Amino acid sequence: MQNSASTQAERVLIDWLRTWKGPGDPHGVAMVNCSLFFEKQLHQFDAIVWTPTSCVVIEAEALVEHVSGELEVPLDGPWRVGSQVVSLEGGRRNPLDSSRAHTYALQGWLADRGLGQRVVQGVVLVVPPRGSSVRLRQLWSDPGLQVVVGDRHQHLAEYLDALTSMGRAQWTTNEVAMAFRGLNLLPYLPSPQDLVAEGFGGPVDTTLWRGGPQQAQAESFREEMTQLEQDAARPTSMAMPWYSPWELYPTEPGEMDLRQGAKRIVLAVGMLVAVAWLLWFVITAIVQFGPG
Numbered sequence: 213m214q215n216s217a218s219t220q221a222e223r224v225l226i227d228w229l230r231t232w233k234g235p236g237d238p239h240g241v242a243m244v245n246c247s248l249f250f251e252k253q254l255h256q257f258d259a260i261v262w263t264p265t266s267c268v269v270i271e272a273e274a275l276v277e278h279v280s281g282e283l284e285v286p287l288d289g290p291w292r293v294g295s296q297v298v299s300l301e302g303g304r305r306n307p308l309d310s311s312r313a314h315t316y317a318l319q320g321w322l323a324d325r326g327l328g329q330r331v332v333q334g335v336v337l338v339v340p341p342r343g344s345s346v347r348l349r350q351l352w353s354d355p356g357l358q359v360v361v362g363d364r365h366q367h368l369a370e371y372l373d374a375l376t377s378m379g380r381a382q383w384t385t386n387e388v389a390m391a392f393r394g395l396n397l398l399p400y401l402p403s404p405q406d407l408v409a410e411g412f413g414g415p416v417d418t419t420l421w422r423g424g425p426q427q428a429q430a431e432s433f434r435e436e437m438t439q440l441e442q443d444a445a446r447p448t449s450m451a452m453p454w455y456s457p458w459e460l461y462p463t464e465p466g467e468m469d470l471r472q473g474a475k476r477i478v479l480a481v482g483m484l485v486a487v488a489w490l491l492w493f494v495i496t497a498i499v500q501f502g503p504g
Contacts, residue, residue, distance in 0.1 A: 219301055221272035221339040221362070222258055228365040229259070238372040239263060239410045241388065241402055246395055250317040257314055262388050264411040266375040269318055271311040271336045272362075274301040280345040283338070285359050287352040311336050312357060325394065327387060333375060337362045384414030393420060403429035 222245070229242045240263035248255045259270040276299040283293050290297045290305040300307065315334035322330055333355075339362040340346045348361045360371050385407045392401040403426040404416045416437070421430035453459065463472065 219272065219274060221274035221301060221337065224274075224339050224362060225259055225270065225272045225337060225368075228368060229261075231365070232369065238369050238376070240372075241407065241410060243392075243395065243397055243400070246397060248317060248321055248395060250321050253317070255314045255317045257318075260318065261372065262383055262391070262412075263372060263376060264383055264413070265379065266333060266372070267318070267322075267330060267383065268333045268335055268372065268375070269311065269315045271307050271314065271334070272339065273304070273307050273336060274339045275299070275341060275344065275346075276301055278341050278344050282347045282349045283361070284349050285351060287354075293346070307336050308357065308359075315357070321394070322391070325390065327390075330383065330387075331356070334358070335360055335368075335371060337368060339363070382413060385412040385416050386414060386420060388412055389417075389420040398424040401426060404433040405429060 226244055229244070232238055238261075240261055242262075243257065243260045246257050246260065248257070257269060258272040261268045261270060277296075279293045279296070279298060281293045283291060283298065285291050285308075286306070287308060288306065291300075292298065297305070304310070311334045315332050319328075319332040322328065322332065334357045336359045338346075338348075338359060344363070346361055346363060348359060350359055358371065360367050362368060385404060388407060389401055389404075392398060398421075401421065401424055402410075404418065404421065408416075416430075416433065418430040418434045421427050
């Protein structure tokens with residue numbers, strides 16, 4: 213995360229993001245109160261959430277009045293509950309315009325860096341005052357732009373979980389790191405270990421953490437991965453049973469003991485003779501006493 217919240221809706225959003233630490237909660241990383249200069253325009257984001265399967269631009273807005281009923285949300289024009297036009301904390305009548313602009317800006321910025329195939333979603337989180345009873349009626353259908361009522365944190369969690377279930381292209385650890393660096397958020401970039409723990413996959417280029425506070429963690433991660441690769445490439449030796457000639461009469465490093473070697477050979481030959489005799493006994497018994 214980055215920076216502190218400036219509005220009630222942003223404070224609510226940050227509190228929710230910080231409490232999502234359980235195994236059943238959405239996984240990912242979040243940028244809060246960050247900005248992007250794209251095509252000669254500054255875009256201020258309330259939050260950007262990356263999960264392993266999605267990137268979501270969140271616009272957080274709070275309702276000013278206590279209202280109860282069905283909140284009608286048109287694509288253009290003011291929002292209403294019945295005949296009453298609702299007021300938003302930021303003073304805007306319809307935050308969908310800025311949500312669309314911010315979403316398209318981030319999508320274009322990512323496309324310029326070779327990530328145009330990744331889908332960026334936009335969502336407006338509407339936080340009603342405590343005690344309000346609001347039901348959402350969204351007057352359009354666009355899976356890339358949604359409104360979520362933020363009277364409970366489960367609503368936003370369910371929205372993110374629904375995106376996860378859609379199985380969109382995976383975001384890798386390197387791509388998230390590149391986004392943090394490109395948005396000048398290197399001081400807030402989590403370590404590779406944390407990103408992997410959140411479910412981000414793919415190879416890890418630890419140079420993307422260079423110059424940041426997690427550089428030491430990234431170098432430690434690289435050493436761990438190198439050690440794992442070496443261990444995987446090393447041929448595995450088969451463990452000998454305790455009665456093996458090589459276990460009963462082991463060889464000493466740097467020494468040649470003919471007596472130990474002779475004992476190993478005699479014991480190995482004896483074992484082979486015993487196995488051969490046992491096989492002969494079993495075959496003879498089958499031939500002599502078997503059916504037919």
